[in-house]
Amino acid sequence: MVRYVLIWVIGVVVLTGCGSPSADTAVPRMPDGMRESLPDREAGRQLFIVHCAGCHGTFDENRSQASDRFRSAAPDFTEPAYRHAKPGFLFLAIRLGRVGMPAWAPHLNQKETWQLVAYLLSRAE
Numbered sequence: 001m002v003r004y005v006l007i008w009v010i011g012v013v014v015l016t017g018c019g020s021p022s023a024d025t026a027v028p029r030m031p032d033g034m035r036e037s038l039p040d041r042e043a044g045r046q047l048f049i050v051h052c053a054g055c056h057g058t059f060d061e062n063r064s065q066a067s068d069r070f071r072s073a074a075p076d077f078t079e080p081a082y083r084h085a086k087p088g089f090l091f092l093a094i095r096l097g098r099v100g101m102p103a104w105a106p107h108l109n110q111k112e113t114w115q116l117v118a119y120l121l122s123r124a125e
């Protein structure tokens with residue numbers, strides 16, 4: 001009997017995968033087609049104007065002068081460097097926050113976050 005219990009315990013440990021990265025730490029993958037989708041970019045633009053433009057917008061988008069005092073200054077995502085930004089990197093930065101920027105995970109769902117990523121990437125094009 002003890003032997004069966006032991007085999008069961010070892011089986012559970014092996015099957016639950018010691019050492020394999022958990023889903024939360026993996027870099028998430030952007031849903032197919034979202035980056036090019038005009039309706040998703042537009043939804044992202046509207047979220048950006050409401051939540052992000054005060055720090056990340058251009059001056060016509062009501063960027064606050066205070067946002068240039070951040071170290072490092074909040075980017076406006078029109079910088080060419082963002083053309084090659086990885087969608088998963090932007091997604092995690094938005095969800096987890098940065099120095100000077102709150103985490104947005106409590107306020108935006110995953111779809112909204114990807115829509116913002118699609119819009120940010122389109123700003124650098």
Ligand code: HEC
Binds near residue numbers: 056072090100
């Ligand atoms: C209170 C000001 C503020 C608001 C509001 C804000 N951010 Fe930020 N954000 C910053 C600052 C400052 C940085 C740069 C921090 C750093 O480099 O460590 C930053 C960094 C980022 C980065 C990482 C850029 C990089 O190259 O590492 C992303 C992506 C981002 N913000 C997206 C957003 C989005 C999307 C929103 C709206 C949902 C938003 N932010 C709202 C201040 C803000």
